[in-house]
Amino acid sequence: MERRRPIWVKDAIEKVMEWKRLGSVEWISINECDNRFLGEPLISDHDVPHFDRSPYDGFAIRSEDTLNATSENPVCFEVIDEIGAGQVSPLKVSQFQAIRIMTGAALPQGADCVIMLELVKEEQQENKKTIMIKRKVKTGENVSFKGEDVKKGDRLIPKGTIITPGVKALLATFGYSRVPVIKKPIIGVIATGSELLDVDEPLEHGKIRNSNGYMIESQIVRAGAEVRKYENRADEIKSLCTAIETALSECDYIITTGGVSVGDYDYLPEIYKRLGANVLFNKIAMRPGSVTTVANLNDKLLFGLSGNPSACYVGFELYVRPIIRFWLHSEKPYLTKAKATLRTDFPKPNPFNRFVRSRVTFDMDKLVVEPVGLDKSNVVSSIAWANCLMVIPGGTRGYKVGDAVDVLLFEDQTGSDEPWIEIHKSSKL
Amino acid sequence: MERRRPIWVKDAIEKVMEWKRLGSVEWISINECDNRFLGEPLISDHDVPHFDRSPYDGFAIRSEDTLNATSENPVCFEVIDEIGAGQVSPLKVSQFQAIRIMTGAALPQGADCVIMLELVKEEQQENKKTIMIKRKVKTGENVSFKGEDVKKGDRLIPKGTIITPGVKALLATFGYSRVPVIKKPIIGVIATGSELLDVDEPLEHGKIRNSNGYMIESQIVRAGAEVRKYENRADEIKSLCTAIETALSECDYIITTGGVSVGDYDYLPEIYKRLGANVLFNKIAMRPGSVTTVANLNDKLLFGLSGNPSACYVGFELYVRPIIRFWLHSEKPYLTKAKATLRTDFPKPNPFNRFVRSRVTFDMDKLVVEPVGLDKSNVVSSIAWANCLMVIPGGTRGYKVGDAVDVLLFEDQTGSDEPWIEIHKSSKL
Numbered sequence: 001m002e003r004r005r006p007i008w009v010k011d012a013i014e015k016v017m018e019w020k021r022l023g024s025v026e027w028i029s030i031n032e033c034d035n036r037f038l039g040e041p042l043i044s045d046h047d048v049p050h051f052d053r054s055p056y057d058g059f060a061i062r063s064e065d066t067l068n069a070t071s072e073n074p075v076c077f078e079v080i081d082e083i084g085a086g087q088v089s090p091l092k093v094s095q096f097q098a099i100r101i102m103t104g105a106a107l108p109q110g111a112d113c114v115i116m117l118e119l120v121k122e123e124q125q126e127n128k129k130t131i132m133i134k135r136k137v138k139t140g141e142n143v144s145f146k147g148e149d150v151k152k153g154d155r156l157i158p159k160g161t162i163i164t165p166g167v168k169a170l171l172a173t174f175g176y177s178r179v180p181v182i183k184k185p186i187i188g189v190i191a192t193g194s195e196l197l198d199v200d201e202p203l204e205h206g207k208i209r210n211s212n213g214y215m216i217e218s219q220i221v222r223a224g225a226e227v228r229k230y231e232n233r234a235d236e237i238k239s240l241c242t243a244i245e246t247a248l249s250e251c252d253y254i255i256t257t258g259g260v261s262v263g264d265y266d267y268l269p270e271i272y273k274r275l276g277a278n279v280l281f282n283k284i285a286m287r288p289g290s291v292t293t294v295a296n297l298n299d300k301l302l303f304g305l306s307g308n309p310s311a312c313y314v315g316f317e318l319y320v321r322p323i324i325r326f327w328l329h330s331e332k333p334y335l336t337k338a339k340a341t342l343r344t345d346f347p348k349p350n351p352f353n354r355f356v357r358s359r360v361t362f363d364m365d366k367l368v369v370e371p372v373g374l375d376k377s378n379v380v381s382s383i384a385w386a387n388c389l390m391v392i393p394g395g396t397r398g399y400k401v402g403d404a405v406d407v408l409l410f411e412d413q414t415g416s417d418e419p420w421i422e423i424h425k426s427s428k429l
Numbered sequence: 430m431e432r433r434r435p436i437w438v439k440d441a442i443e444k445v446m447e448w449k450r451l452g453s454v455e456w457i458s459i460n461e462c463d464n465r466f467l468g469e470p471l472i473s474d475h476d477v478p479h480f481d482r483s484p485y486d487g488f489a490i491r492s493e494d495t496l497n498a499t500s501e502n503p504v505c506f507e508v509i510d511e512i513g514a515g516q517v518s519p520l521k522v523s524q525f526q527a528i529r530i531m532t533g534a535a536l537p538q539g540a541d542c543v544i545m546l547e548l549v550k551e552e553q554q555e556n557k558k559t560i561m562i563k564r565k566v567k568t569g570e571n572v573s574f575k576g577e578d579v580k581k582g583d584r585l586i587p588k589g590t591i592i593t594p595g596v597k598a599l600l601a602t603f604g605y606s607r608v609p610v611i612k613k614p615i616i617g618v619i620a621t622g623s624e625l626l627d628v629d630e631p632l633e634h635g636k637i638r639n640s641n642g643y644m645i646e647s648q649i650v651r652a653g654a655e656v657r658k659y660e661n662r663a664d665e666i667k668s669l670c671t672a673i674e675t676a677l678s679e680c681d682y683i684i685t686t687g688g689v690s691v692g693d694y695d696y697l698p699e700i701y702k703r704l705g706a707n708v709l710f711n712k713i714a715m716r717p718g719s720v721t722t723v724a725n726l727n728d729k730l731l732f733g734l735s736g737n738p739s740a741c742y743v744g745f746e747l748y749v750r751p752i753i754r755f756w757l758h759s760e761k762p763y764l765t766k767a768k769a770t771l772r773t774d775f776p777k778p779n780p781f782n783r784f785v786r787s788r789v790t791f792d793m794d795k796l797v798v799e800p801v802g803l804d805k806s807n808v809v810s811s812i813a814w815a816n817c818l819m820v821i822p823g824g825t826r827g828y829k830v831g832d833a834v835d836v837l838l839f840e841d842q843t844g845s846d847e848p849w850i851e852i853h854k855s856s857k858l
Contacts, residue, residue: 030628034647048809051634055737055807057692084694086624088635102692104624104736104807106635117691149808157813164840165647166812169738172640173809177629195515195533199459200606205480206517206535211601218463218594262546263486263531265513307533308484309598339794361843365768365796365833378484378533379578380477380602383595384586387843404794411593413840414790414816 004262004283006290009318009353013419015280016294016319019301021252023182023327030171030179033163037224037328039180042157042170047147052107055144059098059120059131060111063139071134074121079129083108098131107143114142160329162224162413184226185327187320188247189216192232192240193258193307194265211380212257212312216305219316220255222410223324237267241274248275248300252327255320258307260293268293268304277302285394285422286353288377289315311377314355314389317410318419325415332415335408340369340390342405347398348375353422354394357386360407369407387411391420433691433712435719438747438782439850444709445723445748448730450681452611452756459600459608462592466653466757468609471586471599476576481536484573488527488549488560489540492568500563503550508558512537527560536572543571589758591653591842613655614756616749617676618645621661621669622687622736623694640809641686641741645734648745649684651839652753666696670703677704677729681756684749687736689722697722697733706731714823714851715782717806718744740806743784743818746839747848754844761844764837769798769819771834776827777804782851783823786815789836798836816840820849 007015025039054060061077069075077098081089085104093099093110101107101114120131150156150173157167160182171179191213199209217227230247233239240259247254259268260282272279277295282304284292288311293304301323305315317335325333340360348354360369369390373382391406392399399405408420436444454468483489490506498504506527510518514533522528522539530536530543549560579585579602586596589611600608620642628638646656659676662668669688676683688697689711701708706724711733713721717740722733730752734744746764754762769789777783789798798819802811820835821828828834837849 030643031646034650046632049637049807050632053807055805057690082693083635084624085622086636100693102694103690104622104637144805144807149803149805150810156810163647164813164816165644165651166742166815168647169640169644169742169809170813172628172643173638175628175630175632175638177627193514193533198606199601199604201604203475203479203604206512207515208478208533209602209604211598214459214601215594215598217460218592218597221463222594261486261532264511264529265531313595313598336791338791341794362765362767362796365770367791367794367796374578376484376573376578378478378482378573380598381579381585384593384599386595387593411840411842 006283006285007281008422009284009286010419010421012281012284013319013322016301016323017326019296019299020323020326021299022329023185025180026183027178027180030168030177033168033171033179033181036163036181037330038157038159038161038163038167039182041155041159042174044150044152044154044156045174047152048150048173049144049146052146053144054101054103054105054107054114054142056114056116056142057103058101058114058116058142060093060101060108060114061098061137062093062095062111063113063137063141065096066133066135066137069133069135074132074134077131077133079131081108112139113137116142158331160331182328184224185252185324186228186250187220187225188228188230188251188254189213189220190230190232190240190243190247190254190256191258192256192267211309212307215309215313215383216255216257216316219313223321224328225324237270240267241271244271244275244302248297253301253303253320253323255303255305257305257312260304260306261291272302286355288355290352292319294319306377308377309380310357310383313383317389317408322419330415332417334416334419335410336412336414337416337420338367338407338409339404340367340407342399342401342403343368343370345400346371346392349397350392350394352394354392355389356392357382358388358390358407359386360388360409367407369405393422435712435714436710437851438713438715439848441710441713442748442751442848445730445752446755448725448728449752449755450728451758452614454609455612456607456609459597459606462597462600462608462610465592465610466759467586467588467590467592467596468611470584470588471603473579473581473583473585474603476581477579477602478573478575481575482573483530483532483534483536483543483571485543485545485571486532487530487543487545487571489522489530489537489543490527490566491522491524491540492542492566492570494525495562495564495566498562498564503561503563506560506562508560510537541568542566545571587760589760611757613653614681614753615657615679616649616654617657617659617680617683618642618649619659619661619669619672619676619683619685620687621685621696640738641736644738644742644812645684645686645745648742652750653757654753666699669696670700673700673704673731677726682730682732682749682752684732684734686734686741689733689735690720701731715784717784721748723748735806737806738809739786739812742812746818746837751848759844761846763845763848764839765841765843766845766849767796767836767838768833769796769836771828771830771832772797772799774829775800775821778826779821779823781823783821784818785821786811787817787819787836788815789817789838796836798834822851
């Protein structure tokens, strides 16, 4: 039987990232850009606001005319015009004149401040409208100045940023009816294993339903890529080989699940040979997912993930996700890293680096974490409850309530600029 | 001029939530269920695994036959069959017999443990295959027992849970080729304001591009609802009235942006009157978004959000999002609440509750926060950079580096079961 040499998680990630590639740009409608990754830095092409505006309903006046205004000696101004939002007054405000101005409208010529509607008394005298002002107004008071929000030429959002509602608001402000985004990488998915039933087949003794395929598809979409699914006849080497060859010609990266171990029915090692693929590694010093295998063929990567659900899930998040996020020009392609405080004992000794499906929550301003479900590679329930991986370094003898551990967050979009790296290398490989 | 009476944030949320409604269930393909909300609790209809399985490649044997096995006195077993994953052996393992078993395959009758492939020596003698075992194997060793992951009847995932990759894996495991999800509420969106240019129109003096409409649409989708967009002739009262009436007949909730203030061109108050809608409140003791207005007509709510981008954004997250999430049967419909430590001074005195667009990050196991951009209601850039609202209670005189503040997270899907509630009511309404 083949003896495999395990490598460190850090080295496995490095070997994968040597084959990283950057995606190209495509232009799409602003209506379809949610959660896509910006293909160009967003640089403002005009000041925001691009004219001095009133942030309130009120009257535009000259501050110098209010110098002597007090409650005892209110000053009278003649209202010479009215500006709705979006309108521009042709008139210029002169001494003791005022122009009624609505929220968002452009400050008229001559005026240098706005007094709020609530602070004046309006009077109608025949055809003349006047207001009485009882206080001093400073120059610039209640004016949103040209460029105070954004200056023309400001670099607002870097390339590779995920488009949130707030980013979309900026895109609209700068007239992006079409938005440059990074084209999604296409990830081919092939689930192998003759024990797999399709989701709508009845259970049989010895067989289980294929959950990995659906799970991985969701993980791919969450990471920001596009899925292409390939069928193959279960554990039939020729059919699997053909499926992979087709996928190689149609996709940017390929994921297979199952078949990477050393069993008699684990065909992937043989298929890598037949295809002439170069195996980067086929064993990693981690649990679950130690059999995770990655090979390259020309510039494409074949990710051979475990057939065990938990191992498959972890393998994707550690090795495939960063390749996808780098493609999308993200500067932080790895899962968001943080520290969290253990809420329960974790008494297991850990000869290997262990990625435990866990749940983090906020306790005031601190992150706390506890494992969920059974910590075995073939378990599916723990993945459903987890929102992070708790990382337990190899060579440790268990942890206690209150200990700090590393966590890698699944749902947080921020990401990290470096992966989780082993610190304790106490257990030799 | 109308004088409005402000109410507390807490009371405004309560008034809105009095009109909360629960969405109904629809069944959709498992391929389309990502990020939808589960319409029924997921209860397991079978044990997982549903048979005793081998988690490794190895040999299924009877543990009692290994009692005397040592390196000095290895025990010989005859290999009588081979079980690939998905296969079932018709044979029963008897004394000193072994069956070769692949990862994931069902344990054959008679056997009570598995010895890993790596630990045995295989020999082929004519037509007879044997293995030598050099150690004791315990009963149950290397067996994944029926039901150890999930027991039949376990309540695995509550109704109203968002479908993540892990939840989808469980759905596939239990044969949900079609998945019960909550039908999304349909939210009508009408942007008002004659100062608004469409995203593809060139800039004009006094006018700005409509960013609120696009922003709100993304917020609606992120919250889990569906958008329906209505056009209306800018600030023309009849056209706006017609648009709202159409939206009322086609949508579950309506959002308007702009037009809720007390200016001469703020038509919403007049429109509520004409429609016979009951105004729940039209002023809230908060910044930005104090003009946020909510009215009900029969069982439908009309959310009148501010025309200012930051105010509009905040109004949506505080008042519309929980209505959407409750509809989706979420038990935590409010934005995820946490505490964070200020990274900069925030010296402003705060007569009102202030929701400051800010950015939280992890510093080891602690959340830290700092405001981003300009803290004015009409600012758009700060929304793009923010991932949370920092909440500054009214009546406070500013904060210093290291102070703890409440934060409400935009992107975290966990949610809270209660909204942010004012504690310092020091400033009278």
